[in-house]
Amino acid sequence: xxxxxxxxxxxxxxxxxxxxxxxxxxxxxFGELIEQVRSxxxxxxxxxxxxxxxxxxxADLSRIVERMQAIAVPVDDAAADSREDLPARxxxxxxxxxxxxxxxxxxxxxxxxxxxxxxxLSAHGGNISLLFDELAGYATMHRVTSGFARTAFLKVDYRSxxxxxxxxRARVWVEEIDGRKLHVLGTLHDGDRLCADMTALFIQVPDA
Ligand SMILES: CCCCCCCCCC(=O)SCCNC(=O)CCNC(=O)[C@H](O)C(C)(C)COP(=O)(O)OP(=O)(O)OC[C@H]1O[C@@H](n2cnc3c(N)ncnc32)[C@H](O)[C@@H]1OP(=O)(O)O
Numbered sequence: 001x002x003x004x005x006x007x008x009x010x011x012x013x014x015x016x017x018x019x020x021x022x023x024x025x026x027x028x029x030f031g032e033l034i035e036q037v038r039s040x041x042x043x044x045x046x047x048x049x050x051x052x053x054x055x056x057x058x059a060d061l062s063r064i065v066e067r068m069q070a071i072a073v074p075v076d077d078a079a080a081d082s083r084e085d086l087p088a089r090x091x092x093x094x095x096x097x098x099x100x101x102x103x104x105x106x107x108x109x110x111x112x113x114x115x116x117x118x119x120x121l122s123a124h125g126g127n128i129s130l131l132f133d134e135l136a137g138y139a140t141m142h143r144v145t146s147g148f149a150r151t152a153f154l155k156v157d158y159r160s161x162x163x164x165x166x167x168x169r170a171r172v173w174v175e176e177i178d179g180r181k182l183h184v185l186g187t188l189h190d191g192d193r194l195c196a197d198m199t200a201l202f203i204q205v206p207d208a
Contacts, residue, residue, distance in 0.1 A: 013146040016207040018076055021089065026079025030090060034080065037092045042115040088134070095131050097170065099138070106173025107138045111188075113164040122161035128188060129156050132198040135172040136184045140202045143174045149182055149202035162188065162195040172198070180204040 014020075026033075040061070049057065080091050087096035095117055097109040111131055113123040133154055140149035162168065172186035186198035 015141065016148055018082070019141055019148065021084030022082055023085035025077075025082055026090070030079050030083065031086045034086065034090050034092050038096065038114065038116065041092070045115045045118060094134055095127055097131060097135070100169075102138060102142070104142060106171060107135050109135055109170045109172075110167050111170055112167050113162065115164065118164055123164055125156065125158055128158070128162055128196050129154060129198075131170060131188070132156060132172060132186050132196075132200070135170055135186060136198070136200050136202060139172045139174050139184060140182045140204075143177060143182060144204045147204060147206045149204045152181075152201040152203050154198065154200040156196055156198050158196050159194045160190075163190060166190070168195065 081089050083090035084099075087098050088094035095111055095113055097111040099107060099109050101108040109131075113127060117123050117127040119125065119127075133151055136151065136154070137149070168188060168190050170186065170188045172184060174182050175185045176183040180203050182202040182204065184198075184200040184202055186200070187194060188196045188198075
């Protein structure tokens with residue numbers, strides 16, 4: 001039984017198909033491909049190429065983009081954002097978290113922000129907010145009785161600088177349910193140090 005199915009035990013209806021996850025789409029090499037995509041994003045943060053090199057790199061990347069566009073599938077069939085065996089479900093636009101625990105108590109994840117997520121000397125606040133929003137999606141997905149829940153608002157308090165390149169621990173849970181409204185809380189720690197905490201409201205909606 002996958003962690004997603006275990007956590008699903010409290011729902012009165014199945015998870016929407018798009019949220020069930022799989023570990024096969026895109027094949028066994030897909031994780032390494034996404035890791036390389038992340039590495040391109042990281043490396044791009046630390047270069048100041050001359051014009052010639054910039055044009056060469058652009059041409060190289062254009063060829064790769066064309067190859068990917070030639071094998072595009074409808075988004076609901078895509079591997080990215082569906083692979084529950086990969087960091088952040090294989091979605092390169094998300095910070096690469098790994099789920100440590102998922103259940104009706106909420107979700108615990110390990111996250112390593114990287115060069116691509118750098119703001120000024122620490123992780124960019126928007127990336128921290130993105131992490132919380134995604135993890136709140138996990139936490140609420142397993143507490144709504146049907147459909148799923150969308151973010152109505154999400155507030156982050158940045159308590160101390162959030163480092164990149166080291167494992168951090170995030171915890172997000174549903175504190176209270178009031179009809180369709182789910183009140184969600186979350187924390188992000190570097191060891192014992194609180195980096196950020198989060199308050200959000202999610203609203204249960206049909207999966208349509
Ligand atoms: C395992 C896979 C995990 C995948 C995770 C992915 C997670 C991604 C999560 C997201 O990022 S979702 C994308 C970002 N969110 C949106 O795009 C939502 C856009 N807004 C909407 O679609 C609607 O405004 C919304 C669904 C949030 C609410 O509209 P509704 O028409 O369904 O609800 P309504 O306006 O009737 O409000 C219902 C209740 O919520 C309250 N409410 C709604 N928005 C609020 C708000 N912003 N602040 C405070 N209260 C709010 C509202 O007052 C009311 O309270 P009462 O029932 O007590 O009267």
